Structure formats: C-alpha cells, structure tokens
Amino acid sequence: MWKWFHMLASPPHFYRIAGLTIPWFGWPALVLILVGLYGGLVLAPADYQQGDGFRIFYVHVPSAIMSMMVYGIMATAAAIGLIWRMKLAHAVAAASAPIGAWFTFCALATGSLWGKPMWGTWWEWDARLTSELILLFLYLGYIALRSSIEDPQRADRASAVLALVGVINLPIIHYSVVWWNSLHQGSTMFNPGAMSIEMKWPALSMLFGFMLYYGAVLFVRLRAEVIRRERNAAWLRQELAL
Amino acid sequence: MSLADFFYMGGYAAYLWPAFGLVVLVLVYNVWSARRALAEARRAAARRLQMEETRS
Amino acid sequence: MQTTGLLKAGGLLYSRDLRLAFRRWEQVTQPVVFFLMVTTLFPLALSPEQAQLRQVAAGVVWVAALLSALLALEFMFRSDYEDGTLEQLVLSGQPLWWLALVKAFAHWTVSGLPLVVTSPLVAASLAVPTGAMMTVVASLLLGTGILSFLGAVGAGLTLGVRRGSVLLSLLVLPLTMPALIFGARAVDMAIMGDEPAGPLYLLGALFILSLTLGPFATSAALKVSME
Numbered sequence: 001m002w003k004w005f006h007m008l009a010s011p012p013h014f015y016r017i018a019g020l021t022i023p024w025f026g027w028p029a030l031v032l033i034l035v036g037l038y039g040g041l042v043l044a045p046a047d048y049q050q051g052d053g054f055r056i057f058y059v060h061v062p063s064a065i066m067s068m069m070v071y072g073i074m075a076t077a078a079a080i081g082l083i084w085r086m087k088l089a090h091a092v093a094a095a096s097a098p099i100g101a102w103f104t105f106c107a108l109a110t111g112s113l114w115g116k117p118m119w120g121t122w123w124e125w126d127a128r129l130t131s132e133l134i135l136l137f138l139y140l141g142y143i144a145l146r147s148s149i150e151d152p153q154r155a156d157r158a159s160a161v162l163a164l165v166g167v168i169n170l171p172i173i174h175y176s177v178v179w180w181n182s183l184h185q186g187s188t189m190f191n192p193g194a195m196s197i198e199m200k201w202p203a204l205s206m207l208f209g210f211m212l213y214y215g216a217v218l219f220v221r222l223r224a225e226v227i228r229r230e231r232n233a234a235w236l237r238q239e240l241a242l
Numbered sequence: 243m244s245l246a247d248f249f250y251m252g253g254y255a256a257y258l259w260p261a262f263g264l265v266v267l268v269l270v271y272n273v274w275s276a277r278r279a280l281a282e283a284r285r286a287a288a289r290r291l292q293m294e295e296t297r298s
Numbered sequence: 299m300q301t302t303g304l305l306k307a308g309g310l311l312y313s314r315d316l317r318l319a320f321r322r323w324e325q326v327t328q329p330v331v332f333f334l335m336v337t338t339l340f341p342l343a344l345s346p347e348q349a350q351l352r353q354v355a356a357g358v359v360w361v362a363a364l365l366s367a368l369l370a371l372e373f374m375f376r377s378d379y380e381d382g383t384l385e386q387l388v389l390s391g392q393p394l395w396w397l398a399l400v401k402a403f404a405h406w407t408v409s410g411l412p413l414v415v416t417s418p419l420v421a422a423s424l425a426v427p428t429g430a431m432m433t434v435v436a437s438l439l440l441g442t443g444i445l446s447f448l449g450a451v452g453a454g455l456t457l458g459v460r461r462g463s464v465l466l467s468l469l470v471l472p473l474t475m476p477a478l479i480f481g482a483r484a485v486d487m488a489i490m491g492d493e494p495a496g497p498l499y500l501l502g503a504l505f506i507l508s509l510t511l512g513p514f515a516t517s518a519a520l521k522v523s524m525e
Contacts, residue, residue: 033269037262041248041262042248046252051252051253051254052251052252052253052254052258053251053252053254053257053258055251055254055258056257056258056261056262059261059262059265060261063265098272098275099272102268102271102272105268106264106265106268109261109264110261110264110265113257113258113260113261113264114257114261116257117254117257213269216273217272217273217276220273220276220277220279220280221276221279221280223280223283224276224279224280224282224283224284225283227280227283227284227287228283228286228287230287236287236291237291240284240287240288240291
C-alpha cells in the first residue's frame, strides 16, 4: 500500500497516470452535465409556486455544494501536505483553489439571478448567500497569498496554514451569519423542501457531473503543477520530447 | 410545448438563461485556463531545460 | 534545554516589546487618531441628528475599531523580522506558540487597549446612551483581543511579502466577521436597552477560541516565514 502510494506520488508516475485518468473523468462529466441540463430544463416539471424560475436550482445548488466541497478537499490536502510534507498534496490544494473560487462565484451569481424574480432584489442578505460571499473572500485571500510568495515551497506551506485556519473558521462564520440573519429579518429563505424524484434526479446528475468535472480540471492543473515543481531534468526532457 | 415556449421559460427567461449561460461559460473557461496553464508550464520547463543545455 | 521558565521568558519578552513600542510613540497613537477621525466622518456623512446617529452607532464604532486595529497589525512582527530578533526567538528553545501568544498580547496592549480606552469617547459622540457604555467597552475588549490573536496568524504569514499590508487585510477581515456580527449586535442591543449578555457570551467564546488556537497557527506561520 505504502509502496503504491509513494509510486503515485513520484512526479513521472503521477504525470502519466493523471494523463490517462483525465478522459475517464472528463467525458462522463460532460455526459452527466448535459443529461442534467436536459433533465433540468426540459424533463423536470415546473415548480407549482415558482414556475419555471425554480430551474435555476439545477445550476445554483450543485455549484454551492461544490464550492464547499472543494474548500474541504483543499484544506484536507493542505493538512496532509503540512504533516507529511507531501508535495503532491500541496499541489492538490494549489490547483483546487481557482476551481473552487469559480464554483463559489457561480453559486453567488446564480443565487443573485434567482433572487431577483423570487425576492424582488438582486441581493438579499440571506444567511446562505452571505456565507457563500465570505467563502469567496477566503478563496481570494488564499489565492492572493499564494501569488505573492515567490518561493513555491514557502507558498505551499504558508497557504496551507491559511487554508486550515479558514476551514476551522468556516462553520463559525456560517453559524454566526445564520444567527445574525435570523435576528434581523424574517425567514425569506427559499426552502426546496421535499422534492419529488423527477425534480431531484437532474440535480443529482449535475452534481455528479460537477464532481467529475472538478476531478478532470484538477488533474490537468495538477499536471501543470507537477511540471512546474519538477527538477528531474532527465524525465522532463523525455516527457517534453526535446 | 413549442421551442418558443421553451425559450420563454414561463416569463423567467431573463434570469434563467443568464444563470445557465454563466455557469456553462465558467465551466468552459476553467477547462481552457487549466489547459493553458499546463501548456505554459510545459513551455517554461522546455525553456529552462534548453537554457541549462546551452550553459553546460 | 529550557534554561528560562515560561513565565519569566514571557515576562521578559512582554516588557521588551512594550518598551520598544513606547519608543516609537507614533505607532501607538496613530490607530487611535485614525479611530477618532473615521468615527468623525460618519456624522458628517450621515446627519448630526442624535436619533439617527444612535441607530448606526454600534456598527460605526465596531467597524472603525476593527479597521484601526487592522492598521497596526502589520507591525506586530515586522521590525523583529527585519532585524533578526524573530529568528533568535525561534531558535531560543522556548515554545514558539508561547512566544507568539506573548507577542500578540503585547501588541494588543499597545494597539488594542488604547482603542478600548477611547471607545467611550467615540461612543458618546455618536449619541450612545451612558447605560450602554459598559457593553461598548466590554465588547471591544474582547473584539480587539480576537483581532490581535487571529491577526497574528495573518501577520506571521505575510512577513516579507510584497504589498503585505493589503494582503493582510484581505486575509484577516473575513475571519473577523463573526466577531463583528456579535460585537456590533451586543452594542446595538445595549443601545436599545436590551440585555446584551447573549452576543457577549458568544463573543467571549470566540475570544477563548482565538486565544487557544491562534498562537499555534501563528507559530506555524512564523516557522514557514522564517525558513
């Protein structure tokens, strides 16, 4: 098991395996997302209260779930990198940040576009939207810290500390925002409640599609990170076919 | 249901299509930027190797 | 090879930091002046009417205090980093989390405490009733403490980084939002004449959390920056 682990972590092996795996993530992702889009836009019945407007749900909720999941993966990878000094784990954290930030952006933008017809305003200081916004700030801070430290090893370790501090704070931020929100206004939150199965499956298809998509993009970015960190000239020369 | 009905989306077209369009755009952009990052890393590595070769 | 006891080492470091800080007097006074000036801007921008000021007073006092304390945060380790003292501290054999805690506390004494002391003045100028003063002081006492212990992590991470001060705000501000929510809420409740104990307790919980976890994260951050 450990031998396999070390082999995977060695740059040449990882680079090759990642290259082989990308299509296995990418194509199913594309299929699942297309099926989810078709199901969500065409097959799913309109909501009895929100009509067709509720269909934004099919991009909003999967994006929001991904934004949090990617932060969780990023922080876990950062912890592994800090504890076992594993370069590959740091690379996973570094490669995840921009993808997670974009998912967060999508969740915010679609939430705003959903809020306009439902709440009558582009931006409601709703607990979930607000904590999503703070999550975006955390991602941006992480990316800014990384990009302002030149030495890659120091950038890895510094941003890992930040990611861990952020992940401890995330639940605190979330619950404090919920508490603050419940004091200031009545519950205007949209509650999807119990959804029927024909309404639910396109969302699940989208979510799994997004997960596989994240895997595919992550592996492309990881290959870039591996090359950037690699100092083993012989392998690089062979790989780049010089 | 006609195609026009589909695009009209029960009056929510102005919110729904931008939301879906934006997400699709971001998904495409992420793939593109990741691939560009990989190509750039490869180019930078090749340049580094060539410089090392000329030096030695 | 611990030759000096924890308490003694901490005391020495604390008194040294204070003496150094008072030698650079403007670093102590600047955040306070900033605090006073920012809170003066609000009546000018909104209205001099007492009732209206009282409505926004809690938020204004808290945001202004947070920004003023943030202004000073950057200097927590800066000069020690530049003259090599920090390296000596890392190598001193004392646990780094303890030294980080002491340094954060010393920094709070010269940057956070003055804000707490001047806060009643500021609050009074914003038409906060006298009955709410205790809450203003108590909430800011905890709040500036949270900012110092949490901010120390950010200050440690941004050592020797280009454009460090902007980056530092970017890193620390999202983390302090829970404190802002509870602190401003406590003050607001006190102004309305309610019992502010609830949000104050939560603020206290946040303070304990940042006091206990912050120094460990700070020492990790300092180790990374010293490599």
